[in-house]
Amino acid sequence: MRDDSAALTQSLVISIDAMGGDHGPSVVIPAVARALAEAPTQVCFLLHGDEALLAPRVAQHAGAAGRVIIRHAEKVIGMDEKPAQALRRGKGSSMWNAVESVRAGEAAAAVSAGNTGALMAISKLILRMSADLERPALVVGVPTPRGTTTFLDVGANVDCDAERLVEFAIMGEAYHRAAYGKARPTVALLNVGSEEMKGHQEVREANRVLREGGFELDYRGFVEGDDITRGGIDVVVTDGFTGNVALKAMEGVGRFVVGELRGALSSGPLALAGALLARSALGRFREKMNPPPAAPLLGLNGLVLKVHGGATGRDFAQALRVAVDLAQSGFAGEIERNMRRLPAALAETGPTAADGAH
């Protein structure tokens, strides 16, 4: 078994579940090679997985020498395994070991395209939650005409009280700053209207706490569903049920649109000729519509990024770039600082705060 642990000490190390996702090493290794060519030279990749499978593929890339380390793992977590099952039998798997490298301080971030539920459960068990946070939040970047909206929670927390929504606002804002370099991102709560009295108890209470709690946030109140893709607000916060449904609904419209467009553009000789002429413009359009490649699990004592299971080498390489950027930023510390204000902010907002907070 080959190892170069000495190389890790002076480097920024990204730990990778090399077996995860629909395509495993056949996507991960080319992505690593691509990321190596672009990342600063102190960035190293620690690959967890079947060494016999990984070593010959890594050897094909000259740039990998001294910057890619393979750590053998016996097991792989299946894409269909239940989280509880993954926790029981996951020890020693490529996913488990990738996350364990972060806990041990060997790596600054872990990246996996494997089973989402298993990755969340394993990450929570190994890294534990940061500050007083209860569960990780799943965050995605949604494309807009002006850039990217940070949208959370997209499915980690089905039941959310006001306190949870405030935590998401804090985590999402710090993440947006770190991921997109914006000094003071704007934050809003998703609701069915922009007036103060709209929405259910939890969202109204979270609105009060965010307005009155003295957080270091540029909080803008309520926004509606179409604001997620409008680009007027940087961070849009909701519970994991609504966020998951909205994200998938938007992905569904994207797929529907591409299908309809294909139909419309091939429904006659002139239309087809038009489509051929417009092909490269449409290619750029489709690229922008692609789902974002990496979703960090926020709220853990350590950085874990989930890459979507069907990711291409290009997607995975982009996720590695995001991991490097986030690992170099201090966003975990910023979350911690705002989280310390939360108990006081909840207490200050009067008797209704107590209802929303538990």
Place this chain on the structure above:
Amino acid sequence: MRDDSAALTQSLVISIDAMGGDHGPSVVIPAVARALAEAPTQVCFLLHGDEALLAPRVAQHAGAAGRVIIRHAEKVIGMDEKPAQALRRGKGSSMWNAVESVRAGEAAAAVSAGNTGALMAISKLILRMSADLERPALVVGVPTPRGTTTFLDVGANVDCDAERLVEFAIMGEAYHRAAYGKARPTVALLNVGSEEMKGHQEVREANRVLREGGFELDYRGFVEGDDITRGGIDVVVTDGFTGNVALKAMEGVGRFVVGELRGALSSGPLALAGALLARSALGRFREKMNPPPAAPLLGLNGLVLKVHGGATGRDFAQALRVAVDLAQSGFAGEIERNMRRLPAALAETGPTAADGAH
């Protein structure tokens, strides 16, 4: 004041708030003329609004003689008025009188492009809820590659327990049958996954009641956000918070896509030439992406349809066609029949049913 109430007795009458919406009579009158040309001759339209404004416009259409009746109304409900305000001062307005015609048995349905909140409040006050239903549900048709998904509630009920979700399933199924002529529509609950244990308490409890309650429904369990536009399920049911956010998120993606597409297709000389050639195909595409023109308020003792405020004459005419079709169908009776099973179904499913039902 002109009136031909005798003409109403042997006809199918649709009552119209002729002053509602962003454009009022300038959209409504051409839509009525268009609908007259297509509807069976026994269909008549009863227009409520400013007679001095409406009469000369109606007189321009030869086909209107004997089939369009103008009933003068002094007042108009503003698009920005709060529901409570609309209830206080709405009596005698074109919207109020349009709904009142349904209550009085003069008209089989009322159609308005006015203020949604005001229309719901006024309809509930005048018509009252049917059976044991608590609040109207707002339903829309969402385009899919295979037809239309009936999606509800899209904003009338922010807090929904299991009983409410079951009611939506019953109302939505009967509506889909009436609106699209499908003998046995499939019905599903929106959730964050398809497994039985996914989601919050209310959606799991509603799932149990729908499975075990002996309703005349082809109930298929849980679906996810992207199923709304997939076309595999006819009726997708959710609470008004999630439904409103998801609908607006989908509309936002639609707008984003059209904007991006315009950009992509004009970003170079060849792309522009391509777009010109493909123009008519893209026109058909955009048409399919348009939001549905009419959303019935389900659950009232009488049929009321809300048309979106910015509707064109073509949209409004289509809404009138939908109103005629629904008025001729027996969907209200079908809702009533299934609703009678609800109390027993809730009682049968054991102790957890009681939690979900209140």
